[in-house]
Amino acid sequence: MKSAVSLLRRLARTVLVVFLVVFGSTVLIRFAPGYLSDVREMDARYGDAARTELSAEAARSSSVRQMLSTEMSAWANGSLGLSRQYDVPVLELVLPRLAVTGSLMLRAIVFAWSLAVGASLLSNAGRNPSLLWQAPTTLLLAVPTSAIATICLLAGSGGPVLVMTLLLAARDFKFLDRLLRQAWRSPHLLQAKAQGLTTLHLVRAHILPNVASQLLALATLSIVTALSALVPVEVIFSVPGLGQLAWNAAMNRDLPVLLAVTMIMAIAVTCVGMASDRSADWQGA
């Protein structure tokens, strides 16, 4: 009974977040400059055709309420609306890209965490904060994504997975390193080390339980960072995923596509948050 109630509560929370996000996005997109403009208006050959399309769009989107109700009915009949750029159902655009993006993100997050955990363990093996590890991670943080991509291109290897992994790993490493260093220095650990326990045993029995909840918090932070790093990586490497779709839709003010993508983002963020809350409760119990 209690689990059913809590499940319903979670569902309600997700729906509320999605609704607020959709409403907010519609307002932001509709009233940002350039919604009713098209670069083809500047071209003497295509100007009239562009203007006809735009006045039709203006009639369709004269008020936020009208736009929202159009969107809701489009979702109700399953097609998620018609894309303004491509004139095809949004669902058709989004579904194949979900798989691509999902796979990219999964691989990147798994690799990034392995790298970050490994690197912070190795870094803590030395006494002082090791410059050997700090310098490359700082480099990865400071160099813009597009520059990393250019370097990959010049080197001839490395693609979106590598770049995203490196970006996430660098950020995760900064947190993990500090966390582990703090845990490593705690007094009871020093005593345990002095007593001769192996490092692996120390890590498993003494450190992990203490930092587990903070690791969870970092995991949620990491996933959120991955979601935001997705767009530049996909755009630069021309990966046919959700990030590239979102970017093109934003540049062309394609409202139905943008709403679909922000809805997916909202659901993802809410689920991640709820999962971390849930596992923290489970951990604490």
Next chain:
Amino acid sequence: MRGRVLASWLLLGMVLIAIAVVAAPGSSYSNQDRDLPLAGSSAHHPAGTDALGRDRMVRVAAAYLLCLAGAICASAITTAAAAGVGTLSAFSPESLGRLGMLVCDVFLALPWLFLLMMVRSALPLTTSPAHSAAITFLVLATLGWPACARAVYRGACDLRNAEWVLQVRAGGLRGRQIARHVLPNLVPLLIPQFLICIPAFIIAEANLGALGLGIGEPLPSWGGMLLELDNSAMLLQTRWVYLPIALLILILLLLEAIAVEA
């Protein structure tokens, strides 16, 4: 301890050198020496010139002062906001906490790109580059907090349930005093967030140039100089294009050294 002191002195020294370079008589970050675009180092231009013939050394020094100040302030504001929201949500009654996190989630998912466009269209077109820079960093500061707030919330929740905190609260301490006891324990989350935000904001400011925000010409933008690195033609032209990134990494490492815990 020695490392921290050394690092602080080094940082201070760099700031003073930068001020000296910018304030030197005859040096200008906007003067275009049109006969020498993308030149190598010479007596007149120790670090060469950029694509429009402006002295790179003066521009890097000016960008260093401007963007570092902006990015550090913006990072500090963001981290403080994240800490505030996270801690408040954790130590409030549960419903308020949930509401806080709901706002956080909504904030994360909204497309802020369009808000930034609206900010740009609300500003007059003749906003001076300096004002435009300040507004950009302020806007970045107000948008960066949700990602970290949730992690802080999680950490603060665990602390709230820790024994010593329960004792403290039972003993009658409230509000600000709780913050004073709790926040130091959240430092391992907040300091890396602060340090990560600095380069992120520097680059974000340059990317916002595509929307019309960001630092206007002729003021030098450090992020803009970093973004030059994505042009392979530039990379092959001159070695001095690596100067801004080298400086940035140095400064971040120095800040790390200062922020290390004893």
Next chain:
Amino acid sequence: MRSCSRLIRSVSAVLCAAIAMMCAGQAAPRLPGELAWTIGYDPKTFDPAKVDDQESELVRYLTAGVLLRFNRSTQKVEPQLAESWSLSPDGKTVIFKLRPGLQFSDGTRLTAKDAAWSIRRVLLPATGAPVAEEFVSANDVTVETPDERTVIVHLPKRVIGIGKVFDEIAIEPAEHQSEGRVTAGPFVVADYRRSQYVRLRRNPHFQGRDAKGSVLPYATGVRLDVLDNHEREINLFARGEYDLIDGLPPDYFGMLKQKTPAAVRDLGPSLNTEQMWFNQSPGAPLPAWEKAWFQSQAFRVAVSRAIHRADLARIAYQGHATPAYSSISPANGAWYNHNISVPHEDPAEAKSALAHAGFRLNGSQLEDATGHPVKFSILTNAGNAARLKMATLIQEDLKSLGIQVTVVALDFPALIERLMHTQDYEACLLGLENVDPDPNAMMNVWLSSSPNHQWNPSEKTPATAWEAEIDKAMNLQASSPNDAERKRAVDRVQQIVADQQPFIYLVYPNALFAVSPRLLGVQPAVLEPGLVWNIESLRLEGAK
């Protein structure tokens, strides 16, 4: 201690393996004999009648069978599906004679019925074809087919350059829109993956033959990759994945020239212009004194004189541009006039002209007669490095006059909204692409009633005497059958523009291309599509 080092070793091993797994490159498969290059975005439509953007136009050019083709190199109209054509002396009747034995790509016969159906469909208002506007009054055009190989088109009014209009009308099977899948051109649309590529395959029934009588096209297919990133495009071109780059940015020209000097071509000035203009619209939300400056001829001419165009060409385009003073580029041999008297660079003259017009220098800041400091913003589009550099160079040039300039770069939709809808801007720096050398194609820019009359769109009546004179001259050239009279009218327009400087022309960017040494048959031309206008004759070295 031993356990510690073991841990370190095992962790390092995992790390190395992880990194190795991530470093997998990406490659796209290429079919033998297939040409490949990039397009900037997805074509919006494959229906040749509805084409209204550049990439769709490219796909139409490569796949459509047309009655007449406008040869981009010789700039003359040539018959393609038509064996011959004739225009009556009054210009109102066009007669086409189709070649015998024509077939569509699926083997069905192509007759006058298909040609007539395609032309009528383009003229229908319901289709909304942009090319219908060229016919002036599309509703009154009639098409007859007296026999299987003759098509007669009756026009209500004479149309200048009617031959070129038929270059844009694709002949499709009658009653059966094919959206590029059944065509009479050299290629047929075979596959389309959104945001990835468009694949064309050879049309086995294409009627073209080369000089020796062999079948055209030589290439087995074309792959157009959707790629917006110059870095990747150039990297892939250098690796041989792409055969040509249409529109090479000037920074990369030097880099590619160092690597493969034979691959890059600089054809000299293109037909395009880069210009700056001031907002002269009386309804603009600007203070009255600013409008007064922008509407003053002396102010505009002084600004034009203060700009060092040679520096713009040398620094912003790295030498791959030519200083521009008038609306028609020297590449447009038939219409260019170098006898126009234009205001050349002369900062001293500019200063004295401003002083005459009532502007005073207060310290280092210029002020107008009412005491307001002269400062304005130049708007340009983000993402174009050359334009941003030009704006910064102009900012420095105008500083010597005491004028304070702010440079603002916006994304295109926001920029267009300001330019065309709200007129909320002061000065703008953009480029104009001229696809057609005939000035008639630029009517929409020069007519004061047009929404594309950039400095003062959609005027009900011409706001100034000189704009009225431009209207008269452009209308004259649109209707006159006498070539000499047209040339005089266009020369007059160029002189008025040079005197009044509504557009301050900056440079003509050069036409820069990159062509792989393996690609044979390329004859670059200045008109779009400069490298592939003779797509049927292009082939890869070593391919059959």
